[in-house]
Amino acid sequence: MILTGMIVAALVAVYVLTALWQGYRLGVTFQQAVLYLPLKLVFRISDGRIRIARQADAPVIYAISHQSRLDPALMLALLPDDTLHILDEESATSSWLEPFRTLARTISFNASHVFVSRRLVRHLKGKGRLAVYFPQTVEPDPKSFRLFRAVARIAVTAGADIVAIHVGGSRHLPMSLAPEAEAPRRWLPKLTIAALEPISLDSSIVRPGRAPTTSSNALFDRVAEARVAASVPRSLFAAVSGAARLYGPERTVVEDGLTGPLSYRDMLIAARVLGARFASVSSGGEAVGLMLPNSVGLVTSFVGLQSAGCVATMINYTAGPANVTAAIRSGAVRIVVSSRAFVDKAQLADIVAAIEGAGARFLWLEDVRPSVTAFEKASAALLWRWPVTPVKPSAPGAILFTSGSDSRPKGVVLTHENLLSNTAQIEARIVFTPADTLLNVLPAFHSYGLTGGTILPLVYGVRLYLYPSPLHFKQIPETAAKVKPTITFATDTFLSAYARTADDGDFASLRLVVAGAEPLQAETRRIWRERFGADIVEGYGLTEASPVVALNTRTHSRQGSVGRLLPGIRSRIEPVDGIEDGGRLWISGPNVMRGYISTRGAENVTPPPDGWHDTGDVVAFDREGYLTIRGRARRFAKIAGEMVSLGAVELLVQRLWPEERHAAVAVPDRKRGEKVVVLTTNTAAEKSELRAFGKASGVAELIVPDTIITVDAIPLLGSGKVDYVTARRIAMESLGIDKTT
Structure with a gap:
């Protein structure tokens, strides 16, 4: 009894002393510390910021x-x-x-x-x-x-x-x-x-x-x-592995039309096998190219690269040989992970030649699978929760290249913290649950497709269905009717195209449609609301911001805007000559990139000055903080000394001919410096009709273009954005303007 009493007294003394220490450490009363201590011990609470x-x-x-x-x-x-x-x-x-x-x-x-x-x-x-x-x-x-x-x-x-x-x-x-x-x-x-x-x-x-x-x-x-x-800084692999423990290792997390469904455990086992192979042929922190379509293979390879401590360099195989060559060289990429079957089906022989010509070699997934030993499989089955090579959250996690819609693509280095901060910012605005299924058609070489369409569902337990190409306008609605997704992300161009081929019930399961990457047209919004009962939520982002910057939500939504800034993002507006209603947007936040690749490799970057990135977009905020995009700074024409938004021109033309697609570009003009040219798929387009509509709409005369060129299709990038570089070249060739002008 005496010994028991001494043990109890000792335990009580330890408890009291520990409570006193907690009270001193946190500044709470002794009574508070006594009641808090068991919670602190049981839940291993990180409480430093309570002070x-x-x-x-x-x-x-x-x-x-x-x-x-x-x-x-x-x-x-x-x-x-x-x-x-x-x-x-x-x-x-x-x-x-x-x-x-x-x-x-x-x-x-x-x-x-x-x-x-x-x-x-x-x-x-x-x-x-x-x-x-x-x-x-x-x-x-x-x-x-x-x-x-x-x-x-x-x-x-x-x-x-x-x-x-x-x-x-x-x-x-x-x-x-x-x-x-x-x-x-x-x-x-x-x-x-x-x-x-x-x-x-x-x-x-x-x-x-x-x-x-x-x-x-x-x-x-x-x-x-x-x-x-409250989000704990961690690596991409740790975030996915943590989600597996939280939502259940046997939960189906990713699926495509060929491989079928894969659970967290099976996906991470495959990623562990691939990660060990990737680590054996690369050095720590090396940029390794990834050239695959949306598929289970893409997800396992991406997570495998994170397990190996490599920087996943997303290769835009639609960008053309010259841009791909530049990407390989600027990223110092020695190895590109891809699939022969994909290369053959997508007819990418010229891209393969460009990559090899730039000094990189291919690691074909078809060669890896049959060579995996029983020991590797067993080891992966035991160690699937842990990475092959741990990395810090501040380390580079991915390299993506800007769309190049109006200039040459730039290499953007995003850290693990950048990408996961952006998923947390999105999740703090929109509800995502394990009851959701996300249909992702956007390619992972586009930041919208990588963060929103791939990383976010893996981290938050959302079932992910991957479709290989957003350009299959007829097959995607049919896939949606079978998969019954509750969420999808897309661009206005793609949403408009899907609506033209879909039956009314194909998208009936959707509760959330998020549009980004380009302005959402009023006609697209109307069609989706009337035919499918779906309200499209419009957002705004850029590769350098991982990518989402602003978003409309169910609680806060304003048509015509791209929503309000996400939590943790700061902004400032700098004036632009000739533009009174708005200015150039700069942003800062945990999701803003580490920097542009400046020489060779992910470790050699040009960081944003003092953490502030110039978006290059001319914007305006209203009194409640809703953001409206006036246009790219480069997407303004200076006509007789006046600044004209090419985006505003496109909106005017789109309102007049909503069933067609259009692109406005600026070309040199001897008399007024520049003039606006509209490319349109409307074969019946008439300048007089556009002029009359502009007058009736009350827009300034400068806004109404006096040159219209009819084309079979508006040139698009692989991300679904308008390819303005090609559009301008078409306009100049059509008008006989020297390209060097």
Whole structure:
């Protein structure tokens, strides 16, 4: 008995001393530390940033994303004990939370407490602290969003700062507030508490580096930023491997029409086998080319390159031999992973010759498969959770080349952190769940197809169906009818083409259609809404931003805009001569590239100056922060000293002839410096009709082009964007203008 008593006393002493240490470390009371310590040990909580919240000067509102029933317990144990917590009715009465509720004042959440706000304003003006728990969904409905408006009004009236807090990982606890179909449960996930610096909503509305917005939107954005900040930095392989553990190794994650479905475990086993082979023929951190269509083979090869610690260099096999040669040389690529069957079917003999001529050799997947030994398979089956060569999140993960729609493609180096930050930013705006199936037709050599169409579903447990080419306008609707996807990403050009060949029921399963890479035409939006019952969400991005910068969502959407900036992205507008309504957009954020390849290889880059990237786009923000693209800075013509947006010209022509495709380019003109030429597929196009429509629309006379050229098809890049370099060449040849002009 004496020995037992001594052991118990020793354990109690250790517990008390540890609690005292935790109290000193975090600045909490002894009672708080005693109750917090078991949670700290069980969930291995990363809590270093909670000091930011505790040290915030009153008056302050803690804006907490309420993911699980555990969140109030953590906040009661960690926030200053003079904080008034507004709890939901279950948390306010739950018996297991009773010890935690003794740590601070609490009131039960209901409409009268939240929306009749004078009591809360008085509390804050008296140098008080308030903890408010916001809905866990990233797309709150209008009723739920009322809470953001109410709290924003209280904060502005009381002059209170906002500290946004998010408990990363609690969404997957057994006591999660999210439906289990959307958030698979784990008993002991590691939790990370993210707390952002205090900021007033008045300054948030016009704070440097952000677009102007309303106070409620500023509060909503701050909560979303905390969600992104809770993401733990990791490599691409670690993110996919972690998703396998979270969503289940046997869960089907990727599928195509030839290979069939593959589970996380099987995909990672195949990636481990390939990763070992890739590592044996390359050096650490080397850029290795990947030239494959959308397929299971592409995914296993990409993840295999990440396992090997290689930098996946995505080869745009539609860019032509000259551009591919330049890509191989600038990336210092010695090895290109590809498939003979694909090369033969796609008739890429000239691309193969260009790659070999640039000094690279091919590693054919057909040669790897039969040579895999039983030992390699067994080893991969045991070690599939771990990479062959671990890398840091800050290391280069992929090299992509810009579309080259109006200039020569540039090599963009994106780190693991860049790519995963962008997936987290997107996931903080749009709901993705394991119940979704994503149909991806966009090639992985395009950043939209790689991040949104490949990496994001792998990381968030979305079932991914890959289709090899976006140009199969008839087969893709038929595939959608069989696969029944809930999400798809595409460009306006492709969406318009699919609608022309699809039956009304082919896309009936879709709940989310995201359009990017080029402006979404009103006619495309109308057709998809009327025929398929699908509202298209338009976004904006660029390769250098991994790629998504702004996005419309169910909660925040404005037709004609590309939405609001994603969480964590800062912006500034620089004036452009001749343009009053808008300016040149610069951006900064965790998703902005490491830099352009400047000499040879992924380690030799030209980084953005001070982390700021010049997008080259002329844009405007409205008072609520919605972004409208006026056009590329290069996509303006200077006519008699006046700046004319070629994008605005295209929109005018598209409104007149919505069933056809058009492209506006600028060519030299002796009298006025430049003139605008429209290429159109409308064989009946008449200048007089366009002139009359422009006058009736009230646009400036300069906007209406006086030269129209009819073509069989508008030249496109492999990504679906208009190839303006080729379009301009066609216009100049048609008009007999010297190409050197």
